[in-house]
Amino acid sequence: MLAQLLCQYENTPGGLLPLLHAVQEDLGYVPPESIPAIAEVMNLSAAEVHGVISFYHDLKTSPVGRxxxxxxxxxxxxxxxxxxxxxxxxxxxxxxxxxxxxxxxxxxxxxxxxxxxxxxxxxxxxxxxxxxxxxxxxxxxxxxxxxxxxxx
Missing domain, CATH: 3.40.30.10 (Glutaredoxin)
Incomplete structure (x- = not known):
């Protein structure tokens, strides 16, 4: 499903946040191992993607409760x-x-x-x-x- 989301948001201007929210909605969190692929598709560094994830408290990098x-x-x-x-x-x-x-x-x-x-x-x-x-x-x-x- 991650690959499908990456394709969906690849050419979306300002698509990083919508992509991160879509990944989290689908998986329940944004797995750290997905950050390099997200960065590549968004033409950003992994550090930039991590910075956005860590800035917004609603974005999680580990599973959370129901x-x-x-x-x-x-x-x-x-x-x-x-x-x-x-x-x-x-x-x-x-x-x-x-x-x-x-x-x-x-x-x-x-x-x-x-x-x-x-x-x-x-x-x-x-x-x-x-x-x-x-x-x-x-x-x-x-x-x-x-x-x-x-x-x-």
Whole structure:
């Protein structure tokens, strides 16, 4: 599938980010071993491609959990109790930031702004943002992560 994506984006002006997102959508992450091929097709150095991947926190170079829990650590969320959410998430999941639960269900990330400052503190689970949370609310959200999976 990587070869097909490389062909698809090869002549796309500014196609690096769309290509990286397509690779990640297809594989779940951007494998480090794919970087040289991506660089060649985009007429960039491997260092330039790696620089783009490392700049955007949504791009991953290793497999992640089926769900991602992002806890905002920006100033507004910190001032409104964000550290409590950080500790609650780590304690309930039994992992630190940048880690994935043993069952592969959740990856925990610390991010610096979800763009929801007026409703701090906030977290995002996959693509859904939750606002004005306290530890109890976050605990309930974590308990419900993945509910209904496989119900087709």
């Amino acid at each position: 769900h991602t829990l992002q806890v905002c650590a920006a100033e507004s969320c910190q001032a409104a109790g964000g550290r409590t959410l950080e500790h609650a998430a780590q304690e309930q999941l039994g992992i630190g930031f940048g880690e994935t639960t043993d069952d592969g269900s959740v990856t925990l990330e610390k991010v610096y702004c979800l763009g929801n400052c007026a409703c701090s503190p906030s977290v995002r689970i996959d693509n859904e943002t939750y606002a004005r949370l306290d530890a109890t609310g976050l605990t309930a959200l974590i308990a419900n992560i993945g509910q209904g999976e496989g119900a087709s």
